[in-house]
Amino acid sequence: MVLNVPNMCSKKDYKNFNLEEKIKFWINNEINPNLSVHGGSITFVKIDEKKYVFLKFLGSCNGCSMSNLTLKNFIAKQILKKFPDIKDVKDVTEHVHGKHSYY
Numbered sequence: 748m749v750l751n752v753p754n755m756c757s758k759k760d761y762k763n764f765n766l767e768e769k770i771k772f773w774i775n776n777e778i779n780p781n782l783s784v785h786g787g788s789i790t791f792v793k794i795d796e797k798k799y800v801f802l803k804f805l806g807s808c809n810g811c812s813m814s815n816l817t818l819k820n821f822i823a824k825q826i827l828k829k830f831p832d833i834k835d836v837k838d839v840t841e842h843v844h845g846k847h848s849y850y
Contacts, residue, residue, distance in 0.1 A: 804840040810848035
């Protein structure tokens with residue numbers, strides 16, 4: 748199930764978000780603005796019972812040769828630091844390299 752989380756909310760609203768909503772909000776406000784510079788983004792897919800977060804790369808991030816480094820060195824490190832309950836971050840994108848890919 749995909750929940751739409753607004754980009755703007757009060758601190759009071761954010762405190763009431765569940766873990767999934769907090770991660771979605773954080774992705775939309777902290778990660779995707781950086782990725783959009785290159786025409787890409789990520790979307791939250793799910794959190795499983797082992798507390799693994801699954802993400803999907805979109806736009807020019809799909810098929811980009813740097814997507815694995817972006818995930819491990821940038822996105823995953825920040826998610827694991829900000830959300831200590833999360834055990835790991837996985838990419839479920841079926842990467843197809845093409846003209847749309849950034850690198």
